[in-house]
Amino acid sequence: MSLLEVSDLTVSFGRRRRVAVDHASFSLEAGQRLGIIGESGSGKTVTALSVMGLLPETAQVAGSVRLAGRELVGLPESQHARLRGDLVSMVFQEPMTALDPTMQVGRQVAEVLRLHAPERSGRARQHVLEMLGRVGLTDAERVADSFPHQLSGGQRQRCLLAMALINSPDLVICDEPTTALDVTVQARVLALLDEVLSAEGAACLFISHDLAVVSQVCSDVLVMLDGDIVEAGPVAKLFTAPEHPYTRGLVATARIDQVRPGERLPTVEDFYPRAEAR
Amino acid sequence: MSAPTLPPDAAASTPLYRVRGLTRTFGRAGRVKALDGVDLDVSAGQRLGIVGESGSGKSTLIRLMAALDRPTTGSISFEGQEITRLPEPRLGFLRASVQLVFQDPRSSLDPRMTVGSIVTEPLRSRHLRGALGPVQAGVRLREVLDAVDLPPDAAGRYPHEFSGGQRQRIAIARALAPGPRVLIADEPVSALDVSVRAQVLNLLAGLVAANDLTLIFVSHDLAVVRHLCDTVVVLRAGRIDEQGPAEQVFGEPRSEYTRALVSAIPRIRV
Structure with a gap:
């Protein structure tokens, strides 16, 4: 049994039932890291949110999402809330909006512990400081007592990572976790993510539009286009011998380093022309 | 880095932009130094990249060069004319010669204006008219829409379409x-989907070449x-780290910081 089994997942929104994810099927083994790439509106985030149970009430969900054998589609919110932050957790793109600005970050990390592991919450502060240290925050005491605005972007993203990992979840979903960060900070956070995921043995669903970043974190990758999974496979194969013309286009545009300066860049349209000019 | 490393022919002619000792501070008693003593020459036809992390002063620098902000100290001359102390009505020549493209077209285009009136708005500016001379707005509109591969009927529609x-x-x-x-582009593709970035970059490169534009990117x-x-300028904490x-700069960076920046560029690893 896989850790996460998504089959025929279809998510649509609103009265007109605009389809955001269209019969998507994939699975994720324990400890495996799967990247989802695609442009905005392709269904990446909606797929992740349906695993998290964080879709808005206007969403209609069909199909099946099984996490560690439990069916999540149709699961009552009270039960889903118990899994969230415990079995599965999420790191969002913008740490400034994901953190509560009025609360010291140490208490925010401790809250996750208190909600899911009350037996450990007696020594919560000690656990929190230890976790902050594990995500590379050397002055854990000071960080724990800081408010989000007193921290840098990289420190905030590390705090989110600590919050996502403190209950040793089986699955961590990362939605563009380094897109808002500077390149040097991004490189450090990615290296850290790689390290802590390995140490915790957690599986990861990693959403990104940046193929280079996905290639550094994941072993496998899915390509989504307009709600469909158009191609899936190991990173090494997909990025060297992509089959779907859209994937070929994405890979070609990501290889900007292989184009001589001044020459025309390959575009996705060269490989996969679409009716509507974007 | 004090030695200018421009190509010899560019250094020989008078630079289009001459920036000296440019400093811009913010906050009470100038506590935040966004830009700290920047010297920079930009010659006609140059394609200058300005890179650096957030807070390094990139946007402050170009805002000053476009006279959207005034420096605390230092000077900027454009075509030999000092611009930092000119009042707005006398900046028409600069506004006609230097144009900007911003990061997010959702916020830089007025949602209540048609594309036609957005595109021709610079031509109607009181300050620009003197510098531009007579322009047929309708003709120019069709020309530039064609240049960016938009159909002529785009003029009557609104940005959200x-x-x-x-x-x-x-x-x-x-x-x-x-x-x-001069075209100054501030992160022009960062807000766009990867799948369309290459198209917009190709378009920009083509337009710069076709119109002999100076590009500040x-x-x-x-x-x-x-x-x-x-050419590239690397900014760090308001100062030029390397140029x-x-x-x-990318092949054999001299400074420690630039080397770290270059090595942090994500690359496809398979």
């Missing part, structure tokens, strides 16, 4: 309308700068 990539084309068309000599994406620009030909 277009995709992100198309909206950035509209912003580029507006920048081209007054026939500028601000980006945190070093791979894009390397592709598009011939020189793109090939040298």
Whole structure:
């Protein structure tokens, strides 16, 4: 049994039932890291949110999402809330909006512990400081007592990572976790993510539009286009011998380093022309 | 880095932009030094990339060069004329010659204006009219829409009817309308989907070549700068950390910081 089994997942929104994810099927083994790439509106985030149970009430969900054998589609919110932050957790793109600005970050990390592991919450502060240290925050005491605005972007993203990992979840979903960060900070956070995921043995669903970043974190990758999974496979194969013309286009545009300066860049349209000019 | 490393022919002619000792501070008693003593020459036809991390002063620098802000100290001359102390009504020559494209076309285009009136707005400006001379707005509109590969009927529609990539084309068309000599682009593709970035970059490169534009391109994406620009300035905490030909700065960075920046560029690893 896989850790996460998504089959025929279809998510649509609103009265007109605009389809955001269209019969998507994939699975994720324990400890495996799967990247989802695609442009905005392709269904990446909606797929992740349906695993998290964080879709808005206007969403209609069909199909099946099984996490560690439990069916999540149709699961009552009270039960889903118990899994969230415990079995599965999420790191969002913008740490400034994901953190509560009025609360010291140490208490925010401790809250996750208190909600899911009350037996450990007696020594919560000690656990929190230890976790902050594990995500590379050397002055854990000071960080724990800081408010989000007193921290840098990289420190905030590390705090989110600590919050996502403190209950040793089986699955961590990362939605563009380094897109808002500077390149040097991004490189450090990615290296850290790689390290802590390995140490915790957690599986990861990693959403990104940046193929280079996905290639550094994941072993496998899915390509989504307009709600469909158009191609899936190991990173090494997909990025060297992509089959779907859209994937070929994405890979070609990501290889900007292989184009001589001044020459025309390959575009996705060269490989996969679409009716509507974007 | 004090030694200018511009190509010899460019250094010989008078630079288009001459920036000296540029400093801009913010906050009480100037506590925040956004820009700290920057010297920079930009010659006609140059394609200059400005890179650096957030807070390094990239945007402050170009805002000053476009006279959207005034420096605390230091000078900027454009075509030999000092611009930092000129009142707005006398900046028409600069506004006609220097145009900007911003990061996010969703916020840089007025949602209540049609594309036609957005693109021709620079031509109607009181301050620009003197510098531009008589311009047939309708003719110019068709020319620039064509130049950015938008259909002529786009003029009657509104920004929300277009995709992100198309909206950035509209912003580029507006920048081209007054026939500028310099195009300043501040992270012009960062807000766009990967699948359309290459198209907009190709368009920009083509327009710069076809119209002999001087390009000042601000980006945190070093791979894009390397592709598009011939010279690069690396900013760090308001100072120039390193500058020189793109090939040298990216190939053999001299400073520790630039080396770290270049090695942090994500690359496909398989």
